[in-house]
Amino acid sequence: MSRHAALLPTTFARTIEDWLAEDIPSFDYGGYVVGDDEKEATLYCKSEGILAGVPFFNEVFRQTGCTVVWSFEEGAEIIPFDSKVEVAKVHGPARRILMGERLALNIIARCSGIASRARRLRDLADMNKFSGVIAGTRKTTPGFRLIEKYGMEVGGADTHRMDLSTMVMLKDNHIWATGSITNAVAKAKEVSGFSIKIEVECQSEAEAMEAIAAGADIVMLDNHSPERLRAAAHSIKSQCLTSQKQVLIEASGGITEDSAAEYMVPGIDIISFGTMTQGVPHVDFSLKISP
Structure with a gap:
């Protein structure tokens, strides 16, 4: 777990729950298409930056019934030398991975962007x-x-x-x-x-x-x-x-x-x-x- 995760209030899980509900207010048509077969998805980073937002990313997939295994610690500088670098693996039913995909990516992309600018200013x-x-x-x-x-x-x-x-x-x-x-x-x-x-x-x-x-x-x-x-x-x-x-x-x-x-x-x-x-x-x- 990230050392910064200890700062977070327990209420952030409720926020994630609300955002998932906003994204799936009724039927999940795409989820029906892919079904519940167990799958593995790879999180790739395709631009240089500081990895941030791990607890939020984890919570999205916890709530959709998936697990996440990270290759980097939060706060690490990610440099994609060959167009992209593998950052994490997500395991779970296909429809549940896709249920959380966009929300999790939106969170980590913005959080990491802010962390990257903060790190550059501190440096x-x-x-x-x-x-x-x-x-x-x-x-x-x-x-x-x-x-x-x-x-x-x-x-x-x-x-x-x-x-x-x-x-x-x-x-x-x-x-x-x-x-x-x-x-x-x-x-x-x-x-x-x-x-x-x-x-x-x-x-x-x-x-x-x-x-x-x-x-x-x-x-x-x-x-x-x-x-x-x-x-x-x-x-x-x-x-x-x-x-x-x-x-x-x-x-x-x-x-x-x-x-x-x-x-x-x-x-x-x-x-x-x-x-x-x-x-x-x-x-x-x-x-x-x-x-």
Whole structure:
């Protein structure tokens, strides 16, 4: 079993059950065609990437009455030297293998794509000697968040906040609705308790210092150029050192895999990427039943 599988809630099995029901709401005509003869199918990987999504793939086939035997551990880098590489075997009745085929492939292709981008970003950070956190965002697909966040974990990135209940993030709309950063942070502190961090999205160094003075734990410098980011981070950290305040600085907004290295500057503790889940190329997998 993957070491990351221990993170998953038991409720993910119910999600898989719902997705299978969505795919077969009444009759399975193709299943009737192939019948219940015992078959073996091979999972092939046809493009380079990080293998992720194994527990979900296994659960799909557990629910359809099949078994899966893996040739690689989750998190391994798969490189198809000769057009494709065998990754796993699926055993079970033919119609039940095909019952789970498309759902299982959709899950593993996207999860592996996200893990692959996460791994590339983490490797880029290591290459640039950036010791901060490489994180995703909440820009996830509705209904698919657990799988996408899981892919980040397998790839070596931080998942950032999982949902609105995990951390308080005060963005421009929160601030405009309450009148100021100070007001927004004060309102958040009324209900968030000691265990929940408060982060504030800031457009300038002045806004960041207001957020810190109000008691924010993290300030996000949003849509800053690398040069502006470097200067602001240095100034903020210097002022915090003088006042003995502790704060984390996050860089975010339009940062891509191609531009990431420019943002890996001193003073930045976290770089978050909406592109870790948006516009991510999938890893190409196929499942073929042996004759």
